Amino acid sequence: MTTTAGDERLDAMFAALADRTRRDIVARLAGGEATVTELAAPYGMSVQAVSQHLRVLERCGLISRGRHRQTRPCRLEPQALESALSWIQESRRVWAERMDGLEAHLDRLREDPQR
Amino acid sequence: MTTTAGDERLDAMFAALADRTRRDIVARLAGGEATVTELAAPYGMSVQAVSQHLRVLERCGLISRGRHRQTRPCRLEPQALESALSWIQESRRVWAERMDGLEAHLDRLREDPQR
DNA sequence: CCACTATTCAAGTAGACACTTTAGCAAGTA
DNA sequence: TACTTGCTAAAGTGTCTACTTGAATAGTGG
Numbered sequence: 001m002t003t004t005a006g007d008e009r010l011d012a013m014f015a016a017l018a019d020r021t022r023r024d025i026v027a028r029l030a031g032g033e034a035t036v037t038e039l040a041a042p043y044g045m046s047v048q049a050v051s052q053h054l055r056v057l058e059r060c061g062l063i064s065r066g067r068h069r070q071t072r073p074c075r076l077e078p079q080a081l082e083s084a085l086s087w088i089q090e091s092r093r094v095w096a097e098r099m100d101g102l103e104a105h106l107d108r109l110r111e112d113p114q115r
Numbered sequence: 116m117t118t119t120a121g122d123e124r125l126d127a128m129f130a131a132l133a134d135r136t137r138r139d140i141v142a143r144l145a146g147g148e149a150t151v152t153e154l155a156a157p158y159g160m161s162v163q164a165v166s167q168h169l170r171v172l173e174r175c176g177l178i179s180r181g182r183h184r185q186t187r188p189c190r191l192e193p194q195a196l197e198s199a200l201s202w203i204q205e206s207r208r209v210w211a212e213r214m215d216g217l218e219a220h221l222d223r224l225r226e227d228p229q230r
Numbered sequence: 231c232c233a234c235t236a237t238t239c240a241a242g243t244a245g246a247c248a249c250t251t252t253a254g255c256a257a258g259t260a
Numbered sequence: 261t262a263c264t265t266g267c268t269a270a271a272g273t274g275t276c277t278a279c280t281t282g283a284a285t286a287g288t289g290g
Contacts (some may be wrong), residue, residue, distance in 0.1 A: 007135045014138075018129035019248080020122045023202070030209040049249055051268065056247095066285060070257045070266050078210045081203050087138070088200050092143040095193045134278080151237060166238065171277095185236045185287045190261055 006083070012060035013084045021045075022053050023101040026062060036072060121198070127175035128199045136160075137168050151187060172210040177226060 004033035
């Protein structure tokens with residue numbers, strides 16, 4: 001099996017979401033734009049650390065950043081979440097489909113025990 | 116902000132999904148149960164490595180394992196995916212809600228430029 | 231019993247990651 | 261001009277992670 005671009009994208013996406021500070025930042029950005037300093041305020045860590053978290057989020061496409069005066073406002077790019085979402089939904093779909101098949105098979109057995 | 120149990124659960128879940136081998140294993144298990152050896156076959160890595168991946172998946176509740184002869188068959192527990200799914204959907208919901216609010220606001224501006 | 235198969239345990243290693251501190255740069259303010 | 265603010269770059273540190281190899285455990289079949 002070869003590595004596809006989608007694999008790397010999902011690697012980065014899920015890895016980004018695996019950190020609670022980054023998830024919290026994403027959740028807050030869902031409510032509106034914010035600057036690095038604003039985002040850093042609630043956490044007991046340096047602004048630089050938050051800046052690094054933002055770089056991770058930007059690298060996987062979850063946020064984008066503009067320029068306004070001396071600030072770099074961050075905004076959420078929610079369509080980036082779709083890749084993660086659809087991976088999960090696809091796995092669920094395959095599983096559900098198989099379960100339907102099994103159930104149908106059991107139903108058939110119930111109605112016609114010969115087979 | 117304090118650490119909640121949900122945080123740790125999501126940490127583990129997203130971290131588990133951040134590895135393509137583990138995602139591939141999950142996808143394959145969606146199609147049906149499999150043993151460690153069967154799961155390890157396609158990858159260019161030791162069976163022990165795959166066994167460790169399975170331990171990660173088991174720890175975050177994504178798979179469970181039984182016993183059958185000398186094998187430990189793995190099966191997917193798809194309801195574990197719900198926590199990740201609903202976190203993503205919630206972020207999307209908040210964002211969409213805000214966009215609706217903004218749009219309604221702009222509509223109001225368009226109709227009544229005084230405000 | 232022995233040999234074989236399936237799996238896990240344990241220890242080691244190279245690299246990634248989440249921070250830190252120090253330093254530097256760009257833009258606004260006095 | 262100098263000072264401050266907002267942010268990033270770079271380097272260091274402790275911890276985690278994805279593997280490896282070698283050894284141990286446990287069930288199966290001759």
